[in-house]
Amino acid sequence: MxxxxxxxxxxxxxxxxxxxxxxxxxxxxxxxxxxxxxxxxxxxxxxxxxxxxxxxxxxxxxxxxxxxxxxxxxxxxxxxxxxxxxxxxxxxxxxxxxxxxxxxxxxxxxxxxxxxxxxxxxxxxxxxxxxxxxxxxxxxxxxxxxxxxxxxxxxxxxxxxxxxxxxxxxxxxxxxxxxxxxxxxxxxxxxxxxxxxxxxxxxxxxxxxxxxxxxxxxxxxxxxxxxxxxxxxxxxxxxxxxxxxxxxxxxxxxxxxxxxxxxxxxxxxxxxxxxxxxxxxxxxxxxxxxxxxxxxxxxxxxxxxxxxxxxxxxxxxxxxxxxxxxHAWGMTEMSPLGTLVRLNWEQSQRPLEAQRRLTEKQGVPIFGVDMKIVGDEGRELPRDGVAFGDLHVRGPWVIDRYFRSEASPLVDGWFPTGDVATLDPDGFLQITDRSKDVIKSGGEWISSIDVENVAVAHPAVAEAACIACAHPKWTERPLLVVVKRAGENVTREELLAFYEGKVAKWWIPDDVVFLEQLPHTATGKLQKLKLREMLRDHVLPTANAGAAGVA
Incomplete structure (x- = not known):
């Protein structure tokens, strides 16, 4: 040799x-x-x-x-x-x-x-x-x-x-x-x-x-x-x-x-x-x-x-x-650049609306970033723009492990982003959902779990869920969904005031919805996807103010 x-x-x-x-x-x-x-x-x-x-x-x-x-x-x-x-x-x-x-x-x-x-x-x-x-x-x-x-x-x-x-x-x-x-x-x-x-x-x-x-x-x-x-x-x-x-x-x-x-x-x-x-x-x-x-x-x-x-x-x-x-997509663990929208020569010759459908996606990986989507069994899914799965990435500016952590988050050498996405035949990424139920308000993440934990600490609250709700200015704002304890009463204003001093001000939900019960799976897990579907038409009271540019 x-x-x-x-x-x-x-x-x-x-x-x-x-x-x-x-x-x-x-x-x-x-x-x-x-x-x-x-x-x-x-x-x-x-x-x-x-x-x-x-x-x-x-x-x-x-x-x-x-x-x-x-x-x-x-x-x-x-x-x-x-x-x-x-x-x-x-x-x-x-x-x-x-x-x-x-x-x-x-x-x-x-x-x-x-x-x-x-x-x-x-x-x-x-x-x-x-x-x-x-x-x-x-x-x-x-x-x-x-x-x-x-x-x-x-x-x-x-x-x-x-x-x-x-x-x-x-x-x-x-x-x-x-x-x-x-x-x-x-x-x-x-x-x-x-x-x-x-x-x-x-x-x-x-x-x-x-x-x-x-x-x-x-x-x-x-x-x-x-x-x-x-x-x-x-x-x-x-x-x-x-x-x-x-x-x-x-x-x-x-x-x-x-x-x-x-x-x-x-x-x-x-x-x-x-x-x-x-x-x-x-x-x-x-x-x-x-x-x-x-x-x-x-x-x-x-x-x-x-x-x-x-x-x-x-x-x-x-x-x-x-x-x-x-249009760009990335994350802290990626330094952060992952994809940017760019049309090649052939794509730029397509009808204007077809071009715009591409530019509204998250873009194509730049050299240095590789990505794939995988299904429940960890197998790579087709890049057909239809199949969606967990987005995994790798590259020379992608994280290997977190600071002061011995365990690596990598799966077979790939970093699982926590996003659910599709990849189409043109190479364009489109984020379809997030595996973690976080809210992204004005480009900053809000933890739904932390918001929920504050709510359930209130003596009148039996159960709470926090989901993202569309907002014209901030893209998403937290919406709190609450089940009251039997025989107890609490108002929207009282619950929102309960957050003061417990979380950053911009983490406080914009609205509260009271329900008799929250949807759960057979194993008792909260079905946030179903909850989002139930409340997808909910209009936040801050939406009109946000659209007018009022913080």
Missing amino acids: TTPLLGQMMDVPLNVSSLLKHAATYAGDTEIVSRRVEGDIHRYTYRDCEQRAKRLAQALIRLGVTPGERIGTLAWNGYRHLEAYYGVTGFGAVCHTINPRLFPEQIAYIVNHADDRYVLFDTTFAALIDVIAPQCPQVKGWIALADEAHLPSMATPAFSYETLLAGEDGDFDWPVLDERWASNLCYTSGTTGNPKGAVYSHRSSVLHAYGASLPDAMGVSARDAVLPVVPMFHVNAWGIPHAAPLTGAKLVFPGKDLDGKSLFDLMETERVTFSAGVPTVWMCLLQYVREAGKRFSSLERTVIGGSACPPAMLREFEDVYGVHVI
Whole structure:
């Protein structure tokens, strides 16, 4: 047997720091624009960004942070958050982005589970830090992303980020790291039990950036001005903070102001060509331009994911405003990109309605992601667009196991997503249902089990179920279905008030329906599918307000 011939190419590790180094070297004058929480607009370049990221790395090393340790961030989309993406990971530490929309107890759990050494936070979250800091004794320090003049008044002692950076000179060479080392840590929203961590590697993050930048994926290029509305605390803003430096694209960060007028004004001022976000944000933006009689002068395309894009939204963007919509699907465990809608040459020649039926699906896997659907016995089902089964995926940026978990969720080397879907002969994925009964409101998950557990804790409630109900603004909102205890009475208002302080406000159901009994299987399991069918025509009292753009 002959010995295989090995390639004779350089073995250069894929490090996240190389993305920013490339941008600083070859697109050094390209702008990064941020609307700051201080209220002004900040401008600098990729060259400036790398210099400050190196100072952050020096400061963290001076504070005693070592490779492998986690540094948390609670921040909006902005230049300082971008610096953390690279300053933390560049010397081998792990950047742990935290979703501030979670309930404080969940945030404290995540910080503790990740064993964060330091947490960087925007000053708008000062009150939140005061709540969680006493519950996180292992955190060595809290770092406010501000200068001394803008340090918030708070009970928790905090460093000034700018003061820390001012103490360093930026004379720092990014070390060459093992590409298998962890770079970033993101937690799921805890749809079943506590949130679970997905640990991305340098290799997976760089490959994901390449995949996201493909012309038939996000197609981020050096000619783009990119405004990521999707938060940097939400699965790394879908990889944009890595893809933009890879290509040298201009970055525009919106900060905390995500209302329609603020987004539109920033897009127009900075000549934004490409954006990405969940449907809820785009509903507000479209409502603003519609009512104000505005037109987009530079926006060419947007990625819509997190929740299914309503067909009416897709058509308004494209037919009325000439903005191409790229429908996408993914998940935290996939870094997150899995599929994006793209029509090949043959599909683009089909009648318009046939094209639109394809674009309303979740799209085709990008290179780097493979997927299949399997039936009850684990056998792969045909890709005929009719058979539906459990969706399984695999690829170099798909999770192998969760953080601090010995057991792997993989089934024969594939990750079971928890979604039920079809795959058609064109390769298009369509999600038909979810195997877990979670509600996705405005791109964020809500645990139906947690909502139910609060309800059944009420002394007048015998049984409760929480299901998703359609909403014109948030796509889905929780609807609580309750069976009262015999001889007890409770009103809708009393039940909703019972949730105050027990879950995040946006988890509180929009309505309550009282039934004599809930449907069950012969083994006593609740039949949520049947319950959804029973209540599919239910109209939430918030639906009209939501359609009018009222939160």
